[in-house]
Amino acid sequence: MVKVLLTTFGGLGMFILGMKMMTEGLQMTAGKRIKAILSAVSSNRVIGCLTGTVVTAMVQSSSATTVMLIGFVTAGLMTLQQAVGMILGANIGTTVTAQLIAFKLTSLALPAIALGVVLKYFTQQKKTRYIGEVILGFGMLFYGMTVMKHGLSPIKSDPAFLDFFTKFDPSSVGGLLLCVVVGAALTIMVQSSSATIGLTMTLAGQGLLTFPGAMALVLGENIGTTITAELATIGSNNINAHRAARAHTMFNVLGVTLMLCIFPLFVKLVETVTLGMGAGPVDQVVGDDVVNIARYIANGHTMFNVINASFFLLVLPWLIKVAILLSPKESEEIDYYRLPNFGDRLIDTPIAAIVETRSEILRMSETARYMFRKTVKRLTDRDYKKLAKWRQIENHLDDMQREIMAYLTRIYQSDVSESEAKEISSLMRMTNNIERVGDSVENIAQALEDMLESDLTFTESAQNDLNQLVEKVGAFVDLVTSAMRQLPSNFMTQADIIENTIDAMREKFRDDHIQRLRSCECGLDQGLIYVNLLTNLEKIGDYCFNIAEAVAGKK
Structure with a gap:
């Protein structure tokens, strides 16, 4: 008994490790292509699903x-409807793993492991090592299936085990619901529907599960896989993230519920289609194995997700409306004082972790923009009480910088591709320069405090010059912040023009200020504050240009 459990779970562990290794290797080799595909996503729901x-x-x-x-x-970077349409397609794409397992490529497992080890550990080029990781993961996945199969072999004739597996009989409502609940629970525990489907195929291949029982487990596994998306929203205050996760859960839960209502018809449909594709009978036994059942399970898994996605694509607007009702209510104000809550949930998936970090950097930029707008407004309304809020925001920007830089460092220390390493470097540059914008706004606020406390005023021409420079710098801050969401085609051209304009304005206004000093139009105290304001506004322009280069991928 102990040996059976150790062998079976050891094989499952090897399968999960292989699956994880293959997935990570594929992400490394296909990272650029994934981003290119996602950046070209269409608002057409069918194309989004295919993507x-x-x-x-x-x-x-x-x-x-x-x-x-x-x-x-x-x-x-995309709308809720675009994301939900693509999530429907993701459920179809994940069935490729089950189709691959059904091909019974176990004879290639050991050669794949040998080749994968050579490529991953004994070659120099990163791309070759990633390909080796994919091949090694492929081999371990199939070898894990073989180990599970050998582990389960001794129990096929054990009356106690046979009695246990007879409970997974979907001919009764209770048995059908038991299969679904167990399938969902297993997937939640191992955090991989592919692993639990692989285990289901192995059990069925050993004759321990009937085809209807295996399909009911697979339906439950489709529910269990939604937990990952729900976990990804923990700590996120973004309402659309909750809505996307809720739509994903509803898609699978409602789809399984509808399929359970016509379960016998669905099983019959899968059997008919698979027989029509040239497969042998579902219950054909060769030696001790049910040889064709894995193909039937893989086809059933694919057909369920294709049918489910097709149905919900037709009613996508209603699906999103219900997801909105089931999600937290949207706040009208941006939460400027919330620190990032990264955790460990995405650290093993660099692509997703980088995307999450980028969203927090965008929020940091919006916080800096808010601080800038609130501070420079005191130039005209001279409201000292409102000016006092800058310290709290500046301290928060410092805290955000520490959290984001620490997380980016953790991602960088994991196994990332060259393109991801370059992107992390750009994100670090963006983060540091946004914090420097906050420092310059802090200097402006302190200068304004001194000015208001001493009840100093500028001449009309000096005030007009400052207002022009503030408007231009504010436009630059707005430009780089909006570019983090969607990069304009002529972005760097615009950034160059604004940066040069700010530099020229600062030189001209400083020369005009010197003339006013010579003609005694401006006092010394006001003059020192004025020059301080010009300098820090020009610095914000420099930092914005640095951010622009990072956003555009130049540095």
Whole structure:
């Protein structure tokens, strides 16, 4: 008994490790392609669904795709409807793993492990090592299936085990619900629907599960996989992220519920289609194995998700409306004082972790913009009480910088591709320069405090010059913040023009100020504050240009 459990769970562990290794290797090799595909996403729901299918087939993980999409929605890089359409496709794409397992490529497992080890550990090029990781993961996945099969073999004739597995009989309502609940619980525990489907195929292949019982477990496994997306929203105050996760859960739960209502018809449909594709009978036994059942389970898994996605694509607007009703209510104000809550949930998925970090950097930029606008407004209304709030925001920007930089460092220390390493470097540059914008706004606020406390005023021409420079710098801050959401085609041209304009304005206004000093139009105290304001406004322009280069991928 102990040996059976150790062998079976050891094989399952090897399967999960192989699946994880293969997924990570695919993400490393396909990272650029994934971003290119996602950046070209269409508002057409059918094309979005197909895009989600392709991306998930490339990375072999619907959970990774879903978490990435939630991150994109959080960052404002795509709409909720686009994300939900792609999540429907992700559920189809993840069935590729089951189809791959059904091909029974176990004879290639050991050669794949040998080749994968050579490529991953004995080659120099990163790309080759990632390909080796994919091959090694592929081999371990199938070898894990073989180990599970050998582990379960001794119990096929054990009356106690046979009696246990007879409980998974979907011919009764109780048995059907038991299969669904167990399938969902297993997937929640191992955090991989592919692993639990692989275990289901192995049990069925050993004759311990009937085909209807296996399909009921698979339906439950589709519910269990939604937990990953729900976990990805923990700590997130972004309403659209919650809505996307809720839509994903509803899609699977309602789809399974509808399928259970016509379960015998669905099972019959899968059997008919699979027989029509040239497969042998579902219950055909060769030796001690039920040889064709894995193909039937894989086809059933794919057909369920295709039918489910097709139905919900038709009613997508209503699905989103219900998801909105089931999600927290949207706040009208941005939470400027909330610190990032990254945790460990995405650290093993660099693509998703980078997307999540980018959304927090965007929020940090919006906080800096808010601080800038609130501070420079005191130039005209001279409201000393409102000016006092800058310290709280500046301290918060410092805290955000520490959290984001610490998380980016953790991602960088994991196994990332060259393109991801470059992107992390750009994100660090953006974060540091946003914090420097906050420092310059702090200097402006302190100068304004001194000015208001001493009841000093500028000449009309000096005030007009400052207002012009503030407007131009504010436009630059707005430009780089909006570019973090969607990069304009002529972005760097605009950034160059604004940066040069700010530099020229600062030189001209400083020369004009010197003339006013010579003609005694301006006092010394006002003059020192004025020059301080010009200098810090020009510095904000410099920092914005640095951010622009990072956003555009120049540095």
